[in-house]
Amino acid sequence: MGAELTRLPGNCSLEDICEVSDRDGGVIIEDWLPGGVVDSFNAELEPWLAAHAGTDSGTAASDEFLGLRTKRLQGLVTKAPTFVRIMTDERLVGYAEQVIGPISPVVILNNGEVIDIGPGESAQPLHRDDDAWNFARPGAPMIVNSIAALVDITSEIGGTLVVPGSHRWEPGRLPSSDEITCAAMRAGSALFFRGDLMHAGGANATTDRRRRALSTGFCAGWLRPVENSYTNVPPEIARSLPRRAQELLGYALYDASSVGGGYLGYHDMGDPMRLFD
Numbered sequence: 001m002g003a004e005l006t007r008l009p010g011n012c013s014l015e016d017i018c019e020v021s022d023r024d025g026g027v028i029i030e031d032w033l034p035g036g037v038v039d040s041f042n043a044e045l046e047p048w049l050a051a052h053a054g055t056d057s058g059t060a061a062s063d064e065f066l067g068l069r070t071k072r073l074q075g076l077v078t079k080a081p082t083f084v085r086i087m088t089d090e091r092l093v094g095y096a097e098q099v100i101g102p103i104s105p106v107v108i109l110n111n112g113e114v115i116d117i118g119p120g121e122s123a124q125p126l127h128r129d130d131d132a133w134n135f136a137r138p139g140a141p142m143i144v145n146s147i148a149a150l151v152d153i154t155s156e157i158g159g160t161l162v163v164p165g166s167h168r169w170e171p172g173r174l175p176s177s178d179e180i181t182c183a184a185m186r187a188g189s190a191l192f193f194r195g196d197l198m199h200a201g202g203a204n205a206t207t208d209r210r211r212r213a214l215s216t217g218f219c220a221g222w223l224r225p226v227e228n229s230y231t232n233v234p235p236e237i238a239r240s241l242p243r244r245a246q247e248l249l250g251y252a253l254y255d256a257s258s259v260g261g262g263y264l265g266y267h268d269m270g271d272p273m274r275l276f277d
């Protein structure tokens with residue numbers, strides 16, 4: 001593995017993050033989350049992960065991709081309230097707004113997903129998150145994602161495999177092995193990356209430990225997100241959240257009139273935020 005990801009210190013600026021991401025497609029931010037946040041989030045997750053019934057997403061192909069030895073949790077606002085603090089992080093949302101800004105004046109949550117890779121799991125195929133929307137092309141990302149380490153992550157335990165620079169590649173180009181690196185990180189650090197960067201969950205083939213990480217992604221406000229936030233976080237629960245979280249979950253009316261677009265997501269021909277008045 002000859003490729004490397006740049007590592008920025010925990011107090012780096014949004015400008016630093018955007019500059020490296022623009023060049024490499026992704027960047028590691030050391031100690032992004034304070035230890036207390038990681039600890040309380042992990043404690044809230046424990047019962048949900050213990051009760052996890054196994055991968056059952058609806059199709060064999062998607063189960064295979066998600067990982068048969070991997071536990072995934074969504075609906076994190078309801079399961080682990082510390083997630084609200086994480087998903088509203090100013091640098092993460094600011095990063096999303098910078099990258100996605102050229103195609104959408106508004107970003108919403110694409111997914112908040114714990115990815116807990118168990119022993120014996122194999123590596124995912126390399127992919128771009130933008131591939132979920134089959135017309136996406138490198139160079140024009142529709143989403144950004146982050147993978148935050150909730151335990152110390154190494155390549156042996158299933159660290160994310162990343163192909164720095166692949167966000168600029170022509171369609172169809174595949175990496176050689178020395179163009180792939182692993183986002184090894186200590187707990188609390190995170191990889192921020194664009195939706196057009198090639199990456200994959202790594203294999204956990206030789207350890208007896210689980211690789212626990214959190215994926216928090218944002219997409220253009222006009223795109224159908226991977227996670228259905230309206231069913232996972234219904235209005236009865238969203239009502240008590242901070243306004244910023246409600247907006248990021250997609251409850252605010254999408255207004256692109258400032259860039260010549262229109263309005264999306266009416267509730268009964270009004271702004272859904274009125275539900276919370």
Ligand SMILES: O=C(O)CCC(=O)C(=O)O
Binds near residue numbers: 124158159160202213
């Ligand atoms: O778990 C990871 O490190 C990456 C997971 C991923 O890329 C995915 O599930 O699409």
